[in-house]
Amino acid sequence: MYRDHMDIAYDKDILIKPTSRVPMIGREYGYYTGPGNPLFSLGGGLVRSILYYILTKYHVRRGYYVVETPIIARTTLYELTGHLSFYRENMFLLDIEGDQYALKPMNCPYHVLIFMNLLEKYSHKIKLPFKVFELGKVHRYEISGALKGLMRVRGFTQDDAHLFAREEQIADLFLSVFNDLKDLYEKLFHMSITAESVKLRISLSDKSKIGEEYMGSPEEWSVAEEKLVKMAEEIHRRYGIEYFAAEGEAAFYGPKLDVIALLPDPETGGKKEWQIGTIQFDFNLPRKFKLNKLLEKTHGVSDIYMIHRALLGSIERFLGVYLEAYQGRLPYVLSPVQAVVIGIKSGGDRDTEVVNYAEQVASKLQEMDVRAVASSIDRPHLSGYVRKIRSTLHPSILIYIGERELESGKISAALYDFSRRNYKKITLESMDDLEALIDEAEKDIRELIGNPPKYYVDVSYMV
Numbered sequence: 001m002y003r004d005h006m007d008i009a010y011d012k013d014i015l016i017k018p019t020s021r022v023p024m025i026g027r028e029y030g031y032y033t034g035p036g037n038p039l040f041s042l043g044g045g046l047v048r049s050i051l052y053y054i055l056t057k058y059h060v061r062r063g064y065y066v067v068e069t070p071i072i073a074r075t076t077l078y079e080l081t082g083h084l085s086f087y088r089e090n091m092f093l094l095d096i097e098g099d100q101y102a103l104k105p106m107n108c109p110y111h112v113l114i115f116m117n118l119l120e121k122y123s124h125k126i127k128l129p130f131k132v133f134e135l136g137k138v139h140r141y142e143i144s145g146a147l148k149g150l151m152r153v154r155g156f157t158q159d160d161a162h163l164f165a166r167e168e169q170i171a172d173l174f175l176s177v178f179n180d181l182k183d184l185y186e187k188l189f190h191m192s193i194t195a196e197s198v199k200l201r202i203s204l205s206d207k208s209k210i211g212e213e214y215m216g217s218p219e220e221w222s223v224a225e226e227k228l229v230k231m232a233e234e235i236h237r238r239y240g241i242e243y244f245a246a247e248g249e250a251a252f253y254g255p256k257l258d259v260i261a262l263l264p265d266p267e268t269g270g271k272k273e274w275q276i277g278t279i280q281f282d283f284n285l286p287r288k289f290k291l292n293k294l295l296e297k298t299h300g301v302s303d304i305y306m307i308h309r310a311l312l313g314s315i316e317r318f319l320g321v322y323l324e325a326y327q328g329r330l331p332y333v334l335s336p337v338q339a340v341v342i343g344i345k346s347g348g349d350r351d352t353e354v355v356n357y358a359e360q361v362a363s364k365l366q367e368m369d370v371r372a373v374a375s376s377i378d379r380p381h382l383s384g385y386v387r388k389i390r391s392t393l394h395p396s397i398l399i400y401i402g403e404r405e406l407e408s409g410k411i412s413a414a415l416y417d418f419s420r421r422n423y424k425k426i427t428l429e430s431m432d433d434l435e436a437l438i439d440e441a442e443k444d445i446r447e448l449i450g451n452p453p454k455y456y457v458d459v460s461y462m463v
């Protein structure tokens, strides 16, 4: 049965539905939060904080520096970048003590300021390419009629990064960013990035609107767009992934390569296209900030380019897309409930022992920082109960404890296999084998970032 991502997120205590009502007060939550401003609950806090940890470690291991920049800025900053003339209608503007401020719509200008200060302070000791990463919260105005659940919101967090490099470094850098994207999707989210599952959209300018909607000269746009097409060709050569051009879809500062994924559409049983990551090429911002002049002083080079990229895009939207496409099935490491240990009662004398044993197994998992929960059910209701747990909580691990397990000391488990999209049965010889089971569940994420985050919290309230 198809479920909307908001219903799924609600079941997993990821968020509060804006249309439900605040108890006692009676008004809807959305009345207080305003539209397009999702309020996350405990499951959402968990998923997001673990994801932030993974993304941070992942980027640091790839040579990015991490920053955190203010949520508001004086509009003078966006005057300097050109946002105020090219992006004004998407910005939330505030008046404070007669001065104009904006809620940050993009992180880039702050990243450039940080880079410039480093260059002045440490000169050539700052190496090129320079890569800076931020889980940056941005706010962009969208008309209320366009807002939709987590898919389209007014405030969201980007897994945003900016790379500064010389012209000769750009091609390699661009391809390494694409490889990073592939690695992240495949090892964290179990989504394959192949010719069958993705295509690339090269978002180009509309030549008739250069100077009006796009910053820079027609010649500069042509050079940048040609470079981008070459990169798409190289990705096609390496992975067979197709690309197509879309005129008039570029950012105001440069052309971009958007990754479009073909994901399951449970509503129709077919497939649906979603934009996931984006890699953008910018020849405007470095010049606006006189970065080329500064780098000439510090590094003796002036051919500086900037890449803007987000692998997931907006965390909120990606979560919405992922929950909907896979109907709530999150990767093991992100799932609020990772394991459920079910004691199966048969109405006999040993029921208490069965329940205790299930609790012992859950405690052992909790000691290993696994978000495990013990629960018990009468045997006649077992299959319905398991079906419900599988379809609402989606634990990667299910463990069954009955009289047979009590006698043999063995444990019957089921581990979700993301490549087959089904559970596979595993028999553990004893409790000692639980560690090997967890290792297997963590195999892919270990390949990505080394030791995965271990966050135990009591999630028994959900079962």
Ligand SMILES: [Zn+2]
Residues within 6 Å of the ligand: 106, 107, 108, 162, 308, 309
């Ligand atoms: Zn940017």
